[in-house]
Amino acid sequence: MDFNLSWLFSPVAKLALAGALGGVVRWLTLKQPPLDGFISVIVGMICAIYIGPAINPIIRPVIDFAGVDMEAAQGLGGFLVGIGGILVSGFFIDLWQLRRKLLKQQGGPTDGQI
Numbered sequence: 001m002d003f004n005l006s007w008l009f010s011p012v013a014k015l016a017l018a019g020a021l022g023g024v025v026r027w028l029t030l031k032q033p034p035l036d037g038f039i040s041v042i043v044g045m046i047c048a049i050y051i052g053p054a055i056n057p058i059i060r061p062v063i064d065f066a067g068v069d070m071e072a073a074q075g076l077g078g079f080l081v082g083i084g085g086i087l088v089s090g091f092f093i094d095l096w097q098l099r100r101k102l103l104k105q106q107g108g109p110t111d112g113q114i
Contacts, residue, residue: 015053018048019044019079022078022081023037023082027041043085047082047086048079052082055077
């Protein structure tokens with residue numbers, strides 16, 4: 001069996017690693033339990049892969065001004081998107097849970113009716 005590991009060095013893999021490291025930073029700074037930390041790593045990877053390429057045009061002027069290599073800038077973008085994606089998704093999940101809690105307190109619809 002021939003294993004081709006060249007995909008490990010592809011731009012997508014680099015973005016995934018940057019996003020995963022964003023999740024690790026969040027995990028370590030918030031001192032989350034292992035399951036929550038693992039979820040942060042996965043969400044960071046997904047956000048970096050799919051949103052990371054869209055952030056490059058936004059950070060490009062700053063990178064050009066600072067004189068940073070564009071490949072390194074893509075890693076920075078993936079890292080920032082990874083952390084940002086975790087924060088945004090966490091915000092919406094917390095908002096949804098708060099809404100459910102308030103509806104339960106008011107005698108609103110049950111879980112199956114939301």
